[in-house]
Amino acid sequence: MNKQLLDLYSDYLISSFGQTTATGLSQLTRGEISHDEITRFLSGERATGAHLWQYVKSFVRKVERADGVLIIDDSIEEKPHTDENDIICWHWDHSKQRNVKGINFVSALYHSQESSIPVGYELVAKTEHYIDEKTGQAKRRSPVTKNEYARHLIQQAVDNRILFAHVLADIWFASAENMRFIKDELKKEFIFAIKDNRKVALSLEDKLNGRYQRIDALDMPDNSSQIVFLEGVSFPLLLVKQLFINDDGSTGLRYLVSSDISLNFDQTTTIFQKRWKVEVYHRSLKQNAALAKSPTRTVTTQSNHFFASLCAFVKLERLALATRRNHYALKSSLYLQALRSAFDQLLSFKNAFPQAFSA
Secondary structure, eight states, rough: OOOEEEEEHHHHHHOOOOOOHHHHHHHTTSSSSSSHHHHHHSSSSSSHHHHHHHHHHHHHHOOOOTTEEEEEEEEEEEEETTTTOEEEEEEEEETEEEEEEEEEEEEEEEEEEEEEEEEEEEEEEOOEEEOOOTOEEEEEEEOOOOHHHHHHHHHHHTTTTOSSSSEEEOOGGHHHHHHHHIIIISSOEEEEEEEEEEESSHHHHHHHTOOEEEEESOOOOTTTTEEEEEEEOSSSSEEEEEEEEOOTSOOEEEEEESHHHOOOOHHHHHHHHHGHHHHHHHHHHHTTOTOOOOOSSSHHHHHHHHHHHHHHHHHHHHHHHHOOOHHHHHHHHHHHHHHHHHHHHHHHHHOOOOOGOOO
């Protein structure tokens, strides 16, 4: 990719407060960069996770530590008014319990020493067309599952020799296959949230004899932990039952499983709390890095805009580390400067053309 144009375009995404277009960026540079140059850049080589790793590698090496965590999660950037294609299509949004139209992406976010860095990503591409047997409607599906994407991203992080102690994920990625892959094949540890209807045995003997019971049926005190054997997993797990208080004062109940049975309740819940960083990442990527602000129409241009938004997020994270200010404070500072510039320009008009401002 053209590194100079990537740097310019990602700067534009950070500084913009509206739609980000090739025309807009060309005008911002007073025509030094033409509309066609920007269009060719977005239509050129399609960015991948390998490009992202090269972009963030030096940053990761600066902040990585052995107690870092690798967080796996997916999100959807809604694009209701954009024409449908392989990546802009309908996806099930578990947070809204309905289908939404947009880009569904799976990320590997590395968190260490207060910095959160995307080190891998996959755009869910629904390239297969089929007819739904129940409704008779034409639909799309991806030949690759999100759990397969997740395993690929974790493998990628290991291959890139990123230092981390635990893989963290929510219930959507807590499959037995993912657990076996991380522990048995990669020799890494994980902490996952898990549904309360999953079945566990309370001893190896119970497991060997097929005596399982649902997690929510266990006689287990709140805010406690115990060793269990999950159905479909050969090694023991630490099961944690956590009662927590939400911001609105309501209470919630969460079950966690950890392959690292040397941990206690407090250690497990403290580490898993870092998973929240991926929610912060999703929100900032959408609100501060102009992820949804591009009118691009093709799979290639949309993919490259997405990649540039990731680069913009990384720039904000570097700035946050240098200035000790969060992304929103940095963006607010840019907005205030833009507002002052606009106000000064308006005053110059007022001085030049006072009759236009008279009652």
